[in-house]
Amino acid sequence: NAGVTQTPKFRILKIGQSMTLQCTQDMNHNYMYWYRQDPGMGLKLIYYSVGAGITDKGEVPNGYNVSRSTTEDFPLRLELAAPSQTSVYFCAVTGQVYQPQHFGDGTRLSIL
């Protein structure tokens, strides 16, 4: 049982490139989230989804896009990478209302 799987674990991008961060869960949970963690800071919510076909913006959505076509997958897309998007990205899931979130191991993204 893998739980929440994020790929890749580490990536270096050039300014202007695009990429997709993958998040897959095998917990059959409805709620999925993308957070970013800048150095020395807490996590900030980028986007979230309460179920397949439903997504909504979080606190820092600019420069990102998401989709949720299945319960299992919640990819995060960066279209035009900028240095300000250098961060560690975490995907999280939760099932029952008010239950704690389970986090993936994170993706460290550097944009040069």
Add this chain to the structure above:
Amino acid sequence: AQTVTQSQPEMSVQEAETVTLSCTYDTSESDYYLFWYKQPPSRQMILVIRQEAYKQQNATENRFSVNFQKAAKSFSLKISDSQLGDAAMYFCAYSTQGGSEKLVFGKGMKLTVNP
């Protein structure tokens, strides 16, 4: 908007001693959840403990306990009998109600455990 404040960026404790990490939050809601997450150098986010705002009893999980003061909007974490493995970043977080279960995090606090 809800905010979570951790005013102490770093703390240290001797092994086997007790340490308390502080957290305050701001919200106009009456029902919500509060969490403490631990992030070791491996950068995993590990749930330590959680507290339901409607419960007056403070949550405990083995060596970890909280002091929840709803009126003061304070949510501190006490670690008893500190162990070397407790060294990590600790984040306080607030969860909204209403179906989205979003988390709002504090900036975190680095705990060092000295042998």
